[in-house]
Amino acid sequence: MSTDPVMHIASSGMRAQSARIRIIAENVANANSTAKTPEEDPYRRKVAVFETELDRATGLEGVRMAKAVEDRSDFNLRYQPGHPNADGRGYVKYPNVSTLIEMTDMRAAQRSYQANISVFETQRALISRTLQMLRG
């Protein structure tokens, strides 16, 4: 039985949003990860980038997370002269992750995920309605 195109599109959307939430989870988990040595950079925030994909084998369209690019904005500097990673002026580099932004992004990803689920559910209901016509 070949996959219904709409269900394939919706499930690929769900997969892409899940991958996006995984990236957000990585950011949040590493929000305070400093580097191992004072010379290295700490964790750098990652952003998920999506792209449309065409599955050549089945001809079905969908979307996928193409890559996770690094956010090139500046690191947060905090004044902590006693920290082992403090530079000459007493500042320590912290990741360029804002937990507030990550939480907002996660909510948007969750909303998109639910929209994809509703597409899936709508298609299921339409097919079920059509099959119901067989019952007279």
Place this chain on the structure above:
Amino acid sequence: MPLDGLPLFSALKGAMGFNGARVEVIARNIANADTPGYVPNDLSGGRFAEALQAQARMGGGLGAAQPTRTHRSHLAGPAIEAPTWEESAAPDSETTLDGNAVVVEEQVARMTQTRMAYEAAAGLYQKSLAMIRLAAKPPGR
């Protein structure tokens, strides 16, 4: 005579096809709600209600069936054009900085409308079928 010969049934079947195709377009839009540069599409056309009304004005009731020309001196019946539709770009009310023009709420609202139209057409089709079955039943059963 196949059911498609009756304009009502072919119009309802066409409406179901149109709305089913529209669901696929909306699904693609929702899946790409965060893809940079993606502009959503929509289907235009699919004016089945108007086609059916025009047909009813000509033939009345369920609509006149299309007669087949089996001899060259037969007159052709009134031409019934099946409504067509086409897919074109339809950006939503907001475009983000990366060029994505999908607003998920608007797409979900459109999808709910499409679903209602599909279910209405399917329900009407089923009821009309039941009417024909009723008319074809032997009397007294």
